[in-house]
Amino acid sequence: MTATLLETRGLRYAYPDGNPAIRGINLRIEEGERISFVGPNGSGKSTLFLLFNGTLRPSAGEVLLRDRPLQYDPRSLRETRRRVGIVFQNSDDQLFAPTVRQDVAFGPANLGLPKEEVERRVDTALEGVGIEGLKGRPPHHLSGGQKKRAAIAGVMAMEPEVMILDEPLSNLDPAGSEEVMELLEELNQRGTTIIISTHDVDLAYRWSDRIYLLADGRVVDEGRPEDIFGDLRLLSGSRLRQPLILEVYDEISKRDLAASGKRPRTVPELVGHLSPPNLRWMRVPPGTKVGETVSPDGTGSGRSGGERPGDMRVIHLEDGRAVVEPLERPTRIGRVVIYDTQVGDPEDLSSLLDGARIDLVGVMGTKSRAFAEDRGIVPDIGSNVIDRTVLRALCGEAVLILTNGGMVEHARRRIEEYCRQSGMKIEVSVVGREEDRAVEKPVPAPADPGKGG
Numbered sequence: 001m002t003a004t005l006l007e008t009r010g011l012r013y014a015y016p017d018g019n020p021a022i023r024g025i026n027l028r029i030e031e032g033e034r035i036s037f038v039g040p041n042g043s044g045k046s047t048l049f050l051l052f053n054g055t056l057r058p059s060a061g062e063v064l065l066r067d068r069p070l071q072y073d074p075r076s077l078r079e080t081r082r083r084v085g086i087v088f089q090n091s092d093d094q095l096f097a098p099t100v101r102q103d104v105a106f107g108p109a110n111l112g113l114p115k116e117e118v119e120r121r122v123d124t125a126l127e128g129v130g131i132e133g134l135k136g137r138p139p140h141h142l143s144g145g146q147k148k149r150a151a152i153a154g155v156m157a158m159e160p161e162v163m164i165l166d167e168p169l170s171n172l173d174p175a176g177s178e179e180v181m182e183l184l185e186e187l188n189q190r191g192t193t194i195i196i197s198t199h200d201v202d203l204a205y206r207w208s209d210r211i212y213l214l215a216d217g218r219v220v221d222e223g224r225p226e227d228i229f230g231d232l233r234l235l236s237g238s239r240l241r242q243p244l245i246l247e248v249y250d251e252i253s254k255r256d257l258a259a260s261g262k263r264p265r266t267v268p269e270l271v272g273h274l275s276p277p278n279l280r281w282m283r284v285p286p287g288t289k290v291g292e293t294v295s296p297d298g299t300g301s302g303r304s305g306g307e308r309p310g311d312m313r314v315i316h317l318e319d320g321r322a323v324v325e326p327l328e329r330p331t332r333i334g335r336v337v338i339y340d341t342q343v344g345d346p347e348d349l350s351s352l353l354d355g356a357r358i359d360l361v362g363v364m365g366t367k368s369r370a371f372a373e374d375r376g377i378v379p380d381i382g383s384n385v386i387d388r389t390v391l392r393a394l395c396g397e398a399v400l401i402l403t404n405g406g407m408v409e410h411a412r413r414r415i416e417e418y419c420r421q422s423g424m425k426i427e428v429s430v431v432g433r434e435e436d437r438a439v440e441k442p443v444p445a446p447a448d449p450g451k452g453g
């Protein structure tokens with residue numbers, strides 16, 4: 001069972017000029033969740049975040065951190081800010097030390113940690129956001145995207161229980177955005193609860209476990225991304241648009257080209273929903289009914305016995321002829337091999353790469369990117385790696401993913417989950433683990449639900 005990390009009860013806040021920015025908010029965020037706050041400009045997202053870490057004090061109601069109401073004396077506030085880290089929308093509000101390194105070290109040093117521990121945290125954070133090379137530079141000489149990374153590193157170095165990022169992707173180029181989201185995914189995998197605010201509906205839809213929709217200082221709705229973004233009236237009333245994946249899916253669905261009713265969240269899921277287009281006409285035995293199965297030559301009907309490879313389902317009948325569709329979805333089975341760059345045996349990696357059994361390489365995470373670079377491996381897939389890997393594997397290709405730590409299991413689980421939901425088959429194996437060194441452990445592809453077990 002998960003624990004409640006952050007909660008608000010009857011929360012209200014008016015700025016000193018009397019502006020009532022938060023007008024009674026009750027919410028509850030569980031440990032380990034990924035939460036997006038969406039809503040029009042001025043709806044109260046940034047104000048709410050400042051209330052979460054005690055920077056602002058409620059006019060009424062309360063904020064609770066792990067079931068305890070926040071206290072506002074200086075000592076308690078320092079502790080709250082250590083546990084609830086905020087990355088501001090405008091990085092200039094966050095960066096003030098003469099160099100990036102000093103800036104990132106400021107928080108941990110203030111906690112009174114030993115020098116070596118401060119150094120370790122600074123190095124890990126700078127490496128995590130990929131700006132080790134900029135540590136001697138003054139923050140105000142950095143580009144917008146570099147400043148954002150430095151600000152994230154400063155908060156990461158505090159090792160907070162929850163990281164709150166106000167518009168984390170503002171100022172980042174597309175590749176930089178993917179990298180930051182990947183970093184957040186990594187932190188989340190290690191147990192950090194992540195809260196963001198964003199105007200990017202595609203991001204909120206794809207990334208979040210749960211969405212809070214804010215308007216005018218209140219929560220208008222809360223729920224799973226599929227439900228919030230499936231409600232068109234709610235969206236237009238909140239000056240939001242539908243995520244592109246959903247818009248395409250709805251159009252496909254209206255034309256009866258979608259095979260399942262479950263709304264896709266990612267491109268591979270969308271692809272997995274498409275009905276197989278290879279319908280054809282064939283002669284069928286007299287008495288055959290719609291919904292029954294027939295063998296590919298149209299002679300025997302499979303309705304009384306078990307289904308055999310190649311069997312077709314009758315979906316329309318006319319004068320002894322039928323439109324049939326294959327029971328099995330026509331896919332070439334691809335392969336995904338995941339290699340743990342931290343504990344893997346280099347010989348396993350060489351034999352995989354030299355054996356020409358791999359068509360493409362994907363690299364996930366800053367440590368693994370450095371690993372690949374050191375070995376002269378140029379990744380074919382460098383961002384949004386899991387989704388793109390699935391898409392390539394669906395086309396029959398063999399993809400090697402280089403990653404490490406919790407991301408190994410995360411990648412494996414995501415691909416298996418995709419196979420389970422879509423009925424598609426992808427062979428997944430992990431190499432380079434201590435326990436299965438030099439051995440590939442194929443994970444059995446899930447049964448195709450269309451074949452009735």
Ligand SMILES: Nc1ncnc2c1ncn2[C@@H]1O[C@H](COP(=O)(O)OP(=O)(O)OP(=O)(O)O)[C@@H](O)[C@H]1O
Nearest residue numbers: 015017019021039040041042043044045046047048
């Ligand atoms: N320092 C301030 N003094 C007075 N009013 C403020 C202050 N900061 C914000 N507000 C007001 O509080 C309300 C909520 O603002 P807030 O910045 O929290 O919204 P937001 O949802 O984060 O908006 P955006 O999407 O534009 O970042 C708005 O009406 C805004 O004008």
